[in-house]
Amino acid sequence: MSYLFPNYARDTIDLVAGSGSYVQDQNGTNYLDFMSGIAVSNLGHNNPIVMEALFEQADKIWHSSNLYSNHLQEQVAEKLTMGKDYLAFFCNSGTEANEAAIKLARKATGRSTILSFEQSFHGRTYGALSATGQPALQEGFYPIVEGFDYLPYNQLGPLKEKLDDSVAAVMLEVIQGEGGIIPADKEWLQAVAKLCKENDSLLIIDEIQTGMGRTGTFYAFEDYQIEPDIITIAKALANGIPVGAMIGKSKLAKAFGPGSHGTTFGGNNLAMKVANAVIREINQQEFLSSVAAKGNYLMEELSKLIEKSDKVIAVRGKGLMIGVELSSPETLQVVIQQLKEQRLLAIKAGKSVLRLLPPLTISQSELEQGLEIISKVILNDM
Numbered sequence: 001m002s003y004l005f006p007n008y009a010r011d012t013i014d015l016v017a018g019s020g021s022y023v024q025d026q027n028g029t030n031y032l033d034f035m036s037g038i039a040v041s042n043l044g045h046n047n048p049i050v051m052e053a054l055f056e057q058a059d060k061i062w063h064s065s066n067l068y069s070n071h072l073q074e075q076v077a078e079k080l081t082m083g084k085d086y087l088a089f090f091c092n093s094g095t096e097a098n099e100a101a102i103k104l105a106r107k108a109t110g111r112s113t114i115l116s117f118e119q120s121f122h123g124r125t126y127g128a129l130s131a132t133g134q135p136a137l138q139e140g141f142y143p144i145v146e147g148f149d150y151l152p153y154n155q156l157g158p159l160k161e162k163l164d165d166s167v168a169a170v171m172l173e174v175i176q177g178e179g180g181i182i183p184a185d186k187e188w189l190q191a192v193a194k195l196c197k198e199n200d201s202l203l204i205i206d207e208i209q210t211g212m213g214r215t216g217t218f219y220a221f222e223d224y225q226i227e228p229d230i231i232t233i234a235k236a237l238a239n240g241i242p243v244g245a246m247i248g249k250s251k252l253a254k255a256f257g258p259g260s261h262g263t264t265f266g267g268n269n270l271a272m273k274v275a276n277a278v279i280r281e282i283n284q285q286e287f288l289s290s291v292a293a294k295g296n297y298l299m300e301e302l303s304k305l306i307e308k309s310d311k312v313i314a315v316r317g318k319g320l321m322i323g324v325e326l327s328s329p330e331t332l333q334v335v336i337q338q339l340k341e342q343r344l345l346a347i348k349a350g351k352s353v354l355r356l357l358p359p360l361t362i363s364q365s366e367l368e369q370g371l372e373i374i375s376k377v378i379l380n381d382m
């Protein structure tokens with residue numbers, strides 16, 4: 001019997017240890033990790049750089065309070081703003097980062113409407129859930145927050161129609177993650193940014209899954225030559241220590257004055273010390289280029305499966321955020337189960353997309369090993 005709410009469809013394996021690109025279950029079985037705790041363990045498991053930062057801070061002070069100055073938050077904020085005119089707010093998760101973004105956008109603009117996109121995912125708390133363009137996830141939780149509307153992704157016409165002076169912000173993922181690894185078209189995203197600017201609406205880019213080097217640049221939007229007003233980030237920010245951040249243009253600061261928004265744990269010392277080390281490691285050109293190169297290799301090899309098997313419909317993504325669209329949800333379920341039997345962990349996205357999110361530190365030989373397992377399973381060659 002379980003003492004837990006059944007809100008997750010949990011697999012029976014219980015991961016009790018991890019090292020690099022491998023995790024181990026309660027029976028001592030090792031698996032090649034192609035999901036990184038859903039894009040969290042970007043630097044792999046038990047990374048010595050992350051551990052050193054954690055242990056060093058654990059010996060000093062874990063938590064102070066946001067009532068006091070915090071030099072570690074200042075250091076992380078400086079890194080996240082990348083020399084541009086932004087400020088940061090720290091929280092504990094992705095959904096909280098999006099809550100902060102929605103609140104800031106409404107208060108700063110004095111407008112109420114938030115436009116987001118069909119099959120988007122922004123989190124489970126009421127504001128973020130209301131921005132999530134998946135009716136199935138809202139089912140049973142009505143009424144959701146007022147003032148949200150959902151538009152078709154990668155289409156400009158419907159956005160032009162809705163963009164009036166009630167629109168506080170347009171919120172989107174550069175690659176829709178949970179929705180099925182769907183990348184934004186470059187021209188579309190650039191046009192969205194331009195339209196937002198012309199309409200004095202803020203552009204909120206949710207980098208919670210795509211950020212932290214996952215796509216081969218520190219933030220995925222960097223490849224699109226746009227400048228968001230607000231960026232949200234979480235998941236891999238401290239490689240598994242819970243933390244989130246909202247980064248917004250400094251001109252928005254007036255709307256987030258003392259007492260306007262807050263959290264007890266957000267940006268606590270442990271999380272900040274680790275985040276500092278994680279960003280330092282990831283935000284180096286050599287590291288980011290290696291992610292892009294590994295991603296290109298994986299995409300190219302996986303794309304060969306389209307011709308070899310009618311189970312594979314398409315391969316999409318960028319860097320080490322890759323989706324293999326399979327022929328049906330049933331096929332996907334079988335493939336994920338067989339991958340697990342062959343000791344590789346991967347997860348689904350959308351209805352029938354195999355989502356691959358290996359640690360960014362994965363070696364070439366581990367990538368090849370993963371590819372071999374995936375090919376064998378898809379081609380029924382076991």
Ligand SMILES: Cc1ncc(COP(=O)(O)O)c(C=O)c1O
Pocket residue numbers: 038093094095096098121122123124173177178206207208209210234235
């Ligand atoms: C794009 C995106 N936004 C927001 C979230 C919510 O983050 P969290 O689960 O940390 O609340 C997720 C989580 O999967 C996500 O992928």
